[in-house]
Amino acid sequence: MSGPADCWGNMLRTGKILLVLIVAAGLLFAARKLDQEMNRKAVESDSFQAVSTHSSYVRGTLILDDYSYDYFHSFENYLLIGTDEAGNDEAEGEDFQNAMGDYLLLLSIDKSSSTYSLLELDRDTMADVLLMDREGNGSETAYIQLCIAHWYGGTKELGCENQVLAVQNLLGGLPINGYYSFSIRDLPKLNAAIGGVTVTLEDDFSSEDPMMKKGATLTLTDEQAYRYLRDRMSIGEGTNAERMARQHTYLSGFLEQSREKLAKDPQYFYKLFETLEDVAVTNLTGKQLSKIARALTADKMSGIYSFEGEHLIQEAYYDGEMHMEFYIDPESLVYVLTQMYQLEPRLPEESEEVVYWLFETETDEEEYYATESVAG
Numbered sequence: 001m002s003g004p005a006d007c008w009g010n011m012l013r014t015g016k017i018l019l020v021l022i023v024a025a026g027l028l029f030a031a032r033k034l035d036q037e038m039n040r041k042a043v044e045s046d047s048f049q050a051v052s053t054h055s056s057y058v059r060g061t062l063i064l065d066d067y068s069y070d071y072f073h074s075f076e077n078y079l080l081i082g083t084d085e086a087g088n089d090e091a092e093g094e095d096f097q098n099a100m101g102d103y104l105l106l107l108s109i110d111k112s113s114s115t116y117s118l119l120e121l122d123r124d125t126m127a128d129v130l131l132m133d134r135e136g137n138g139s140e141t142a143y144i145q146l147c148i149a150h151w152y153g154g155t156k157e158l159g160c161e162n163q164v165l166a167v168q169n170l171l172g173g174l175p176i177n178g179y180y181s182f183s184i185r186d187l188p189k190l191n192a193a194i195g196g197v198t199v200t201l202e203d204d205f206s207s208e209d210p211m212m213k214k215g216a217t218l219t220l221t222d223e224q225a226y227r228y229l230r231d232r233m234s235i236g237e238g239t240n241a242e243r244m245a246r247q248h249t250y251l252s253g254f255l256e257q258s259r260e261k262l263a264k265d266p267q268y269f270y271k272l273f274e275t276l277e278d279v280a281v282t283n284l285t286g287k288q289l290s291k292i293a294r295a296l297t298a299d300k301m302s303g304i305y306s307f308e309g310e311h312l313i314q315e316a317y318y319d320g321e322m323h324m325e326f327y328i329d330p331e332s333l334v335y336v337l338t339q340m341y342q343l344e345p346r347l348p349e350e351s352e353e354v355v356y357w358l359f360e361t362e363t364d365e366e367e368y369y370a371t372e373s374v375a376g
Helices: 005-012 018-024 146-151 156-170 185-192 222-230 240-264 270-278 286-298 330-341
Strands: 059-063 067-071 073-081 103-108 117-121 126-130 141-145 178-183 198-200 217-219 300-306 308-313 323-329 349-361 367-376
Touching: 018 126, 059 323, 067 330, 073 156, 073 286, 073 323, 103 141, 103 146, 103 156, 117 146, 117 330, 126 146, 126 156, 141 146, 141 323, 146 156, 146 198, 156 178, 178 185, 185 222, 185 240, 185 270, 222 240, 240 270, 323 330
Parallel strands: 073 178, 117 300
Antiparallel strands: 059 067, 073 103, 103 117, 126 141, 198 217, 308 323, 349 367
16 A cells, blocks of 8 residues: 555645635625735744733633643634545545545634634644554654644544644644545535636646636636646646645635625525535534534634745655655744734743633533633
């Protein structure tokens, strides 16, 4: 059976837009664009300034670069996973091999302020990944690309669970409430559901399709959408940045057409979920899906975020091959998560009594708290 390195080429051609589009159908009132400043590095100040408007209850703590940062709002976080065509995930038994988690998008719903935000994670982000066996066990980790986490485990569900674990660890222990995943193979079904998206091509695809010349404006067929969002190495300079730009172009068109459909049919978002029901892999309950739908259609979007850092081509895999690696700037990690979660640093000399959020009931009607004395 082929290993991760043998499938690397397939992974690099995978479209990362899949699960963004699931979210896109619900973005009715997300009119505000992300300020470019959200993606810059952390402020060049020696002191860290955090948002301080919060309740008195510490809902959770993230450990970032050995420092503790508290957040005070009530969040629910969901990981959306777009898988590539590596592996052999349609097989059964010993022939089964998971695909890579090639597109990773974190949806964060802030229930305290009725807002939500999105965090795009670069698939090549270097992170500690659990080397899970086929039964879902294991204790050893490797510092490798984040997307490889989904390769492990003997079922699609175990692959998703390992991907969630890797993202949680990367983000300082951030709780993730569930996952939703499906494959690039099913992108045509999504494109068909919207009736095709109209784009102006910034890259030339004419070697694959004579109609797809640079500068042309056309409504993408299902096959063209698949090529537009998946192809990378043979297009332009072959960079992931170019492909991400195409994905955002497609997303913008998808959003606009979704708004039009939602204006005519308030149930469109739910129908989209039904369209993907037979191909999606998820542990979300009906209640959670309804909660996500409600947030995406009624709440305000606070931003779409991503981390800054450095891309290097190196041999972290120890397989004799050179692979792309992305190293997150530690300041950017803290800055972005502070924007999303209104983090406040806990100073080493601080020692105070704080109130910790323990859990919420299924009906969200009650919250329980316990008081604990915490030394910073």
